[in-house]
Amino acid sequence: MQELMIPLDSRQKVPLYQQIYRHIREEIGEGRIAPGEKLPSTRLLAANLGVSRSTVDLAYEQLYAEGFITSRPYRGYFACDIEGLYRQPRPERREAAAGEPRREAPEFDFALNGIDRDGFPYNTWKKLSRQVLAEDPDGELFSLGDPRGDAGLRREIASYLSHARGVNCQPDQVIVGAGNDYLLLLLHVILGPGRKVAMDNPTYPSAWLDFEKVGYEMCPILPDDRGMQARQLEACGADLAYVMPSHHFPLGTVMPIQRRMQLLAWAAGGNRFLIEDDYDSEFRYKGKPVPSLQGYDTAGRVIYLGTFSKSLAPAIRVSYMVLPPVLLETYRQRASNFSATVSRVDQKILELFLRDGYFERHLNRMRGIYRGKHDCLLNCLKGKPGIRIRGENAGVHLLVSLENGLSEGEAIRRAATAGVRVYGLSEYCVEGYVPDGAPTLLLGYATLKEEEIMEAARRLGKMWEIDR
Amino acid sequence: MQELMIPLDSRQKVPLYQQIYRHIREEIGEGRIAPGEKLPSTRLLAANLGVSRSTVDLAYEQLYAEGFITSRPYRGYFACDIEGLYRQPRPERREAAAGEPRREAPEFDFALNGIDRDGFPYNTWKKLSRQVLAEDPDGELFSLGDPRGDAGLRREIASYLSHARGVNCQPDQVIVGAGNDYLLLLLHVILGPGRKVAMDNPTYPSAWLDFEKVGYEMCPILPDDRGMQARQLEACGADLAYVMPSHHFPLGTVMPIQRRMQLLAWAAGGNRFLIEDDYDSEFRYKGKPVPSLQGYDTAGRVIYLGTFSKSLAPAIRVSYMVLPPVLLETYRQRASNFSATVSRVDQKILELFLRDGYFERHLNRMRGIYRGKHDCLLNCLKGKPGIRIRGENAGVHLLVSLENGLSEGEAIRRAATAGVRVYGLSEYCVEGYVPDGAPTLLLGYATLKEEEIMEAARRLGKMWEIDR
Numbered sequence: 001m002q003e004l005m006i007p008l009d010s011r012q013k014v015p016l017y018q019q020i021y022r023h024i025r026e027e028i029g030e031g032r033i034a035p036g037e038k039l040p041s042t043r044l045l046a047a048n049l050g051v052s053r054s055t056v057d058l059a060y061e062q063l064y065a066e067g068f069i070t071s072r073p074y075r076g077y078f079a080c081d082i083e084g085l086y087r088q089p090r091p092e093r094r095e096a097a098a099g100e101p102r103r104e105a106p107e108f109d110f111a112l113n114g115i116d117r118d119g120f121p122y123n124t125w126k127k128l129s130r131q132v133l134a135e136d137p138d139g140e141l142f143s144l145g146d147p148r149g150d151a152g153l154r155r156e157i158a159s160y161l162s163h164a165r166g167v168n169c170q171p172d173q174v175i176v177g178a179g180n181d182y183l184l185l186l187l188h189v190i191l192g193p194g195r196k197v198a199m200d201n202p203t204y205p206s207a208w209l210d211f212e213k214v215g216y217e218m219c220p221i222l223p224d225d226r227g228m229q230a231r232q233l234e235a236c237g238a239d240l241a242y243v244m245p246s247h248h249f250p251l252g253t254v255m256p257i258q259r260r261m262q263l264l265a266w267a268a269g270g271n272r273f274l275i276e277d278d279y280d281s282e283f284r285y286k287g288k289p290v291p292s293l294q295g296y297d298t299a300g301r302v303i304y305l306g307t308f309s310k311s312l313a314p315a316i317r318v319s320y321m322v323l324p325p326v327l328l329e330t331y332r333q334r335a336s337n338f339s340a341t342v343s344r345v346d347q348k349i350l351e352l353f354l355r356d357g358y359f360e361r362h363l364n365r366m367r368g369i370y371r372g373k374h375d376c377l378l379n380c381l382k383g384k385p386g387i388r389i390r391g392e393n394a395g396v397h398l399l400v401s402l403e404n405g406l407s408e409g410e411a412i413r414r415a416a417t418a419g420v421r422v423y424g425l426s427e428y429c430v431e432g433y434v435p436d437g438a439p440t441l442l443l444g445y446a447t448l449k450e451e452e453i454m455e456a457a458r459r460l461g462k463m464w465e466i467d468r
Numbered sequence: 469m470q471e472l473m474i475p476l477d478s479r480q481k482v483p484l485y486q487q488i489y490r491h492i493r494e495e496i497g498e499g500r501i502a503p504g505e506k507l508p509s510t511r512l513l514a515a516n517l518g519v520s521r522s523t524v525d526l527a528y529e530q531l532y533a534e535g536f537i538t539s540r541p542y543r544g545y546f547a548c549d550i551e552g553l554y555r556q557p558r559p560e561r562r563e564a565a566a567g568e569p570r571r572e573a574p575e576f577d578f579a580l581n582g583i584d585r586d587g588f589p590y591n592t593w594k595k596l597s598r599q600v601l602a603e604d605p606d607g608e609l610f611s612l613g614d615p616r617g618d619a620g621l622r623r624e625i626a627s628y629l630s631h632a633r634g635v636n637c638q639p640d641q642v643i644v645g646a647g648n649d650y651l652l653l654l655l656h657v658i659l660g661p662g663r664k665v666a667m668d669n670p671t672y673p674s675a676w677l678d679f680e681k682v683g684y685e686m687c688p689i690l691p692d693d694r695g696m697q698a699r700q701l702e703a704c705g706a707d708l709a710y711v712m713p714s715h716h717f718p719l720g721t722v723m724p725i726q727r728r729m730q731l732l733a734w735a736a737g738g739n740r741f742l743i744e745d746d747y748d749s750e751f752r753y754k755g756k757p758v759p760s761l762q763g764y765d766t767a768g769r770v771i772y773l774g775t776f777s778k779s780l781a782p783a784i785r786v787s788y789m790v791l792p793p794v795l796l797e798t799y800r801q802r803a804s805n806f807s808a809t810v811s812r813v814d815q816k817i818l819e820l821f822l823r824d825g826y827f828e829r830h831l832n833r834m835r836g837i838y839r840g841k842h843d844c845l846l847n848c849l850k851g852k853p854g855i856r857i858r859g860e861n862a863g864v865h866l867l868v869s870l871e872n873g874l875s876e877g878e879a880i881r882r883a884a885t886a887g888v889r890v891y892g893l894s895e896y897c898v899e900g901y902v903p904d905g906a907p908t909l910l911l912g913y914a915t916l917k918e919e920e921i922m923e924a925a926r927r928l929g930k931m932w933e934i935d936r
Contacts, residue, residue: 067619067640080640117607126601133594139585142781151535172535172548178646178785178809185653185806189681193661209805213657313610315812317646337677338653341646341809344783 004040006049016051020059026105028068028079035081039069107419108456112250112397113314114447116373119366120313124358125349132348141344147336149176149320153347156354157306157320165281166291167304169322175331178317178341180277180307184210187303189335190327191240191273198238200228202428202435204249207242207277216240220431223248227255230262239272245293246281250428250442252391252399260293267301273324275303280310282363285371286393300324308350310396311363318342318350370396373445373453380457384466388438396446399425401438406464408439414463415441420456472508474517484519488527496536496547503549507537575887576924580718580865581782582915584841587834588781592826593817600816609812615804617644617788621815624822625774625788633749634759635772637790643799646785646809648745648775652678655771657803658795659708659741666706668696670896670903672717675710675745684708688899691716695723698730707740713761714749718896718910720859720867728761735769741792743771748778750831753839754861768792776818778864779831786810786818838864841913841921848925852934856906864914867893869906874932876907882931883909888924 006023008016027033039045042060046053060077063069069077132141148154154174161167161174177183184207197211201220212218219236221228228243243263245255255263267274276293284290294304304322312318323331340347353359378392386404391397402411408424415422425440445453461467474491476484495501507513510528514521528545531537537545600609616622622642629635629642645651652675656663665679669688680686687704689696696711711731713723723731735742744761752758762772772790780786791799808815821827846860854872859865868890870879876892883890893908913921929935 067622067638070638070640113612115610117610120607120610122601122607126598129597129601130594133590133597139588139590139781142583142585142588142783144581144777144782154535170535170538178650178811179807181806182646182650182653182809185650185657189653193683206805206807213802213805215661309612313607314612315610317807317809317811334681337674337681338649339647339674339785341650341785343646343785343811343814346811346814 004045004048008049008051017055017058017062020045020049020051020056021062024059024063025068028063033079035079037079038075039077039079041076106416106421108448108452108459109421110397110423110443110445110456111421111447112423112442112444114444115310115313115396116366116369116446117313119362119369121358121362124353124362128349128352128358129345132345132352136345136348141348143344145340145344145347147338147340148172149174149340149342150344150347150351153351153354154320156351158322160354160359161292161304161306161322165278165306166295167322168295168297169304173322173325173328174320175323176318176320176340176342176347178319179309180279180305180319181206181210182341183305183319183321185214186335186338187275187321188214188216189338190323190331192334195240196236196238198228198233198236198241200243200248200251201430201433202250202425203430204242204244204277205428205430208430211242218430220433222433223251223253225253226259227253228259228263230259230266233263233266239270240275241267241272242275242277243293244277244279246278246290247283247391247395249279249395250391250397250399250425252395252397254290254394255293257290257296260296264293264297264299264301267297268299273301273303273327275305277305279305279307280395281306282311283367283370283396284394285367285374294322297324300326303327311359311366316346316350318346370446373448373450374398376450376453377443377445377457380454380461384461386466387464390440397442397444399440399442401440402464402466403438404464404466406439408441411439411441411464415460418459418463420459420463422460472513472516476517476519485523485526485530488513488517488519488524489530492527492531493536496531501547503547505547506543507545507547509544574884574889576916576920576927577889578865578891578911578913578924579889579915580891580910580912582912583778583781583864584834584837584914585781587830587837589826589830592821592830596817596820596826597813600813600820604813604816609816611812613808613812613815615807616640617642617808617810618812618815618819621819621822622788624819626790628822628827629760629772629774629790633746633774634763635790636763636765637772641790641793641796642788643791644786644788644808644810644815646787647777648747648773648787649674649678650809651773651787651789653682654803654806655743655789656682656684657806658791658799660802663708664704664706666696666701666704666709668711668716668719669898669901670718670893671898672710672712672745673896673898676898679710686898688901690901691719691721693721694727695721696727696731698727698734701731701734707738708743709735709740710743710745711761712745712747714746714758715751715859715863717747717863718859718865718867718893720863720865722758722862723761725758725764728764732761732765732767732769735765736767741769741771741795743773745773747773747775748863749774750779751835751838751864752862753835753842762790765792768794771795779827779834784814784818786814838914841916841918842866844918844921845911845913845925848922848929852929854934855932858908865910865912867908867910869908870932870934871906872932872934874907876909879907879909879932883928886927886931888927888931890928 006020008019042053042056046056070080071077154171157174158169158171196217198219198221199208200223219238221232233241245260278292294302307319308316388401390399408426412424423442425435474488476487510521510524514524538548539545622639625642626637626639664685666687666689667676668691687706689700701709746760762770775787776784856869858867876894880892891910893903
């Protein structure tokens with residue numbers, strides 16, 4: 001490749017080298033610059049674009065550092081094969097087939113895995129971070145800690161879960177880990193190979209992939225409007241069932257108590273476990289909070305999973321699981337050799353954050369913020385003809401089913417044309433299942449501001465022809 | 469239990485509640501208070517010890533928080549079954565058999581898994597920590613990062629490994645993870661089940677356990693004085709070999725180049741991989757540094773493992789592995805769904821620590837400190853009759869073989885009587901193997917000060933009757 005046209009805008013706040021970097025990164029990411037393809041020399045590109053060579057150097061350096069391009073001595077720079085390495089288990093990439101309109105970063109992204117960044121309590125976090133380092137003159141926090149996580153943090157988590165989520169646990173049942181994926185890896189070691197896991201279809205791809213990659217046999221189950229059905233669970237022969245009773249992802253279902261009891265009865269009937277993922281249970285906007293499934297479990301067959309990724313920030317990298325007493329000895333024998341994965345400084349910061357009431361206050365504040373966004377999006381869409389809304393009143397996303405004949409793909413494309421990214425429910429289906437009924441879109445509202453939600457919803461209304 | 473005698477010393481710097489807490493914790497840990505046994509009420513114990521009830525409350529609270537005791541409403545406090553939950557894969561516990569002298573925390577512990585805490589660059593770390601948080605006004609660091617670790621850190625690691633360890637790698641081969649145990653879990657997902665792993669015997673128990681727990685078949689191999697033997701490796705049918713060519717743990721062997729070449733030839737002969745654990749290669753006190761095995765690998769069969777646990781602090785929880793190019797696609801397909809396990813803030817701090825030369829300076833300083841301790845211990849022991857020293861000139865531990873007829877167990881017991889803890893080589897043997905030749909003790913000197921080393925060595929000389 002000798003030429004590369006990059007539209008530069010010197011009036012933008014984004015520096016020129018960043019514009020070059022982003023453009024090339026996107027070209028490579030979208031496959032328009034193929035793996036192995038040679039990039040123009042920095043001299044040539046600088047001349048072509050009318051910028052200084054050091055500007056191009058900077059851009060290439062960043063691309064190189066991030067693994068988008070590689071260099072060969074005396075030969076120049078070449079595009080790397082990055083397909084997939086940067087791909088999150090978020091399936092929207094499948095949409096980007098050849099011949100489709102070019103995908104720009106959308107103006108409004110109803111992303112499903114983000115948080116409201118402005119809501120993150122930076123100042124408190126920084127303050128606690130300074131405090132923790134200052135209060136550790138002996139460097140105790142830099143020695144190796146308990147593989148389960150430090151006692152103080154486990155105590156705070158147990159106490160929080162007990163009063164806020166009705167979880168029935170002692171600190172010694174809590175195991176802290178760097179993210180859900182890690183905890184599921186550890187759980188695989190604890191439960192051993194050869195398990196058969198039931199998950200709803202549509203499903204939570206991240207957990208599905210984790211189980212699949214460790215070699216568990218997967219049983220997709222079609223849920224009804226109350227969640228996973230115990231009868232199907234029994235029939236499929238699974239010995240593990242992964243459920244999200246508080247707010248299903250992606251379906252938004254809240255599992256009623258009868259269904260919970262049926263699942264618990266299933267689990268009590270053998271060497272079976274329910275894995276309760278309570279990932280965003282902190283956010284409910286209507287009615288009484290539903291206690292965790294774990295709280296109803298008298299047989300000790302529930303493994304409870306929680307995370308600070310949603311309630312604080314994904315980059316905190318702290319999740320936890322609560323093992324039932326029957327697994328504590330198994331953990332000790334099989335998995336207590338795996339050292340803790342969260343730094344003790346971070347554990348201590350989080351412990352203080354919980355202990356001193358910051359988390360409670362943060363949650364209250366975030367509930368207000370997310371409730372505002374939730375209500376805003378709901379108000380924008382509610383009552384429009386040809387759509388049906390599901391999964392509202394909890395979590396940070398909702399589902400919109402189109403009943404006006406528009407297909408899912410068409411709805412996504414039209415939204416994209418208007419600068420809005422939405423996600424198709426079918427992308428969360430596995431093993432070839434196509435959801436029946438009206439095509440359904442997923443709209444996550446955590447990362448958008450209310451005015452952005454209004455503008456994005458206005459555009460969706462127009463593009464989807466659901467305006468009155 | 470109605471009475472509990474606790475020797476309290478109000479002149480000690482340790483607060484009374486801490487003395488109570490420590491005493492009970494030890495009683496439970498050593499099994500002298502049996503699991504399920506009822507503890508005296510706080511009122512009673514306070515009266516018996518002549519301290520205030522709130523002092524006992526505090527002690528019980530800490531024991532409770534740490535899972536040593538549990539409470540039952542209206543019935544009181546009971547000892548938990550903690551056997552093993554707190555046990556690290558450090559085998560000295562086996563020594564604590566019934567009837568032996570009571571094990572106190574030793575005055576001098578030649579611990580093998582510690583660092584010199586005074587050497588940790590607290591101020592720099594705190595400064596960078598503040599800087600990183602201050603320079604992230606948009607909270608970019610609190611969103612989810614690359615599953616392999618952030619590009620900047622991977623670039624710095626690749627660059628460090630390339631110039632300091634002769635590792636031949638690009639940043640996109642580097643995968644950052646929260647500790648070696650985690651990376652070995654991930655490696656298991658990448659390499660798939662059913663592998664057969666060769667490790668030296670005596671062995672590094674932490675890695676041995678990791679592999680064993682994920683279900684790999686283990687092949688212990690008896691090394692000669694140059695390390696693992698390729699012929700035995702070939703014979704045992706393993707397809708993975710875990711080696712520590714720079715400084716073997718626990719044997720202290722540095723593998724010569726011929727042996728390295730033989731292992732590389734073995735690995736090139738099939739779908740085989742060498743896992744090179746370069747855990748403490750930063751510390752060498754004599755001769756030229758030996759480049760990594762990976763640097764000689766032309767067939768791309770070496771998986772290189774490194775850690776900041778030894779060079780910085782175990783609690784940093786940052787390790788990394790360098791995958792050979794042939795495994796990059798496998799990683800992408802099988803394991804790129806497992807999110808990063810190190811917080812982005814910590815990654816950024818470490819990136820700056822490496823980038824701005826702090827790590828280099830820190831290593832130079834630590835080399836000086838450890839060299840001082842190494843020379844000090846060596847000077848104390850060298851030339852004494854009846855002992856032989858091995859494994860010196862690198863790492864942070866060395867081996868002392870006793871040739872005066874004293875058994876390993878007797879040497880450990882005698883040292884303990886004098887307040888010195890040393891570790892027996894046989895504790896690092898697996899599958900019933902008893903090392904032949906003279907009984908050998910392991911002495912780690914990282915955590916002790918030079919004057920402590922001198923005093924401890926003096927006592928060892930006396931107790932082992934190796935003084936002239």
